Amino acid sequence: MRECFKAEKISDRVYWVGAVDWNVRNFHGYLTGRGSTYNAFLVMDEKITLIDTVKAPFAGELLARVASVIDPSKIDYIISNHAEPDHSGSLPVVIDAVKPEKVFVSPLGEKALKAYYGDSLDLTVVKTGDSVNLGKSNVAFVETKMLHWPDSMVTYLDSEKLLFSQDAFGMHLAGSRLWADEYPEYVLDYEARKYFANILNVQAAKVLDLLNALPGLNLDIQVIAPDHGPLWRRNLNWILDLYRDAAEQKPRPRALVAYATMWHSTEKLANAIADGLRSTGVEVEVADLAVNDRSAVMTAVAQSGAIAFGAPTMNNQMFPAMADVLTYVKGLRPKNKLGLAFGSYGWSGEGGKQIAAELTAMGVEQPVELLQVKYMPTEADLEKARANGVALGEALLARVTQK
Ligand code: FEO
Numbered sequence: 001m002r003e004c005f006k007a008e009k010i011s012d013r014v015y016w017v018g019a020v021d022w023n024v025r026n027f028h029g030y031l032t033g034r035g036s037t038y039n040a041f042l043v044m045d046e047k048i049t050l051i052d053t054v055k056a057p058f059a060g061e062l063l064a065r066v067a068s069v070i071d072p073s074k075i076d077y078i079i080s081n082h083a084e085p086d087h088s089g090s091l092p093v094v095i096d097a098v099k100p101e102k103v104f105v106s107p108l109g110e111k112a113l114k115a116y117y118g119d120s121l122d123l124t125v126v127k128t129g130d131s132v133n134l135g136k137s138n139v140a141f142v143e144t145k146m147l148h149w150p151d152s153m154v155t156y157l158d159s160e161k162l163l164f165s166q167d168a169f170g171m172h173l174a175g176s177r178l179w180a181d182e183y184p185e186y187v188l189d190y191e192a193r194k195y196f197a198n199i200l201n202v203q204a205a206k207v208l209d210l211l212n213a214l215p216g217l218n219l220d221i222q223v224i225a226p227d228h229g230p231l232w233r234r235n236l237n238w239i240l241d242l243y244r245d246a247a248e249q250k251p252r253p254r255a256l257v258a259y260a261t262m263w264h265s266t267e268k269l270a271n272a273i274a275d276g277l278r279s280t281g282v283e284v285e286v287a288d289l290a291v292n293d294r295s296a297v298m299t300a301v302a303q304s305g306a307i308a309f310g311a312p313t314m315n316n317q318m319f320p321a322m323a324d325v326l327t328y329v330k331g332l333r334p335k336n337k338l339g340l341a342f343g344s345y346g347w348s349g350e351g352g353k354q355i356a357a358e359l360t361a362m363g364v365e366q367p368v369e370l371l372q373v374k375y376m377p378t379e380a381d382l383e384k385a386r387a388n389g390v391a392l393g394e395a396l397l398a399r400v401t402q403k
Helices: 054-068 091-098 107-117 185-217 236-248 264-281 294-303 320-331 349-363 379-402
Strands: 012-016 019-021 035-038 041-043 050-051 077-079 104-105 131-133 138-143 153-157 164-165 223-226 253-257 283-288 306-314 338-345 371-374
Touching: 019 054, 054 091, 077 091, 091 107, 104 107, 138 164, 185 223, 185 236, 185 294, 223 236, 253 264, 253 294, 253 320, 253 379, 264 283, 264 306, 264 338, 264 371, 264 379, 294 320, 306 320, 306 349, 306 379, 320 349, 338 349, 338 379, 349 371
Parallel strands: 050 077, 077 104, 164 223, 253 283, 253 306, 306 338, 338 371
Antiparallel strands: 012 041, 019 035, 041 050, 131 138, 138 153, 153 164
């Protein structure tokens, strides 16, 4: 089937040939309100090289963009920086269309790609420190294990001073502009922090290792081209600083109150806690899990020094929406949080205890005890909830001041 898509030139030798997924709204459980892109790049040198591919349904778009520059069968090399299917899903189709001389992958990329697409894939393994001459330019490889998957690596193109960073420094943001400096900063800030919180927070220590190692790699990087969202040119330090800030997870004077509710009892507690928090000067966000998905909650968790989680008990368990969010947030390993648990119940009351236990398992210090109320909070219960919010806010401000 014919498709009409054109490549966009991003430097003397390099074209963007990726795909824009305007309407994706759920990226494996991460709600992508602004869509996403799967970026791929064509390097025009003596060895014509395709850097990464795209999600399987977008193979036609990728090949059409390549064809607007050159017959795809002229591609000599493919470099696959990351095996997750949003970047490799179309690799078998592209290999079939292109019949490249070589497909370069990391050692763990080889294992992952063969597991996905079969042992018959003919792959050439490269490691950190390896480089390949393309003619007038060279590409060098740096493995970035666990950023985002064990196989991940980045590729540096010396002639353009360009780092192809795969997931790192990306964000889920569809748009008709290629460069980050063409987007409003508040959009970049929210989407980059959301992406970091939901994709990379679990490996925050490794992100810091990479940021600290970058100067020692002696790569003159003028452009960073991630596999999702816009590319970075004039404002590299903006995204590098944001990543360092997000990875350090220093406590901020900000709090999230997240709750599930059945008959508004837990909601009333949540609002009282939030009011206590705001009275201390802490900035507060309140999130009802009926309308806030887990990825929005995790984004707020990452930016909050304090997290208050509450839910009713249902069938001897915490309300399922809270279990979902806590499982997700725990897996992403937020650090340096204060918190509290609260809830309501009719007869058994396990829910709040389970929330408190999950917060403890996450390493969240809880300066006030669990508050649970039977059926509906009284005026005194609400005063207690507000006082707990004040105590949490004061403990957070003390911690922020210490650090
Ligand atoms: Fe965008 Fe880890 O894939």
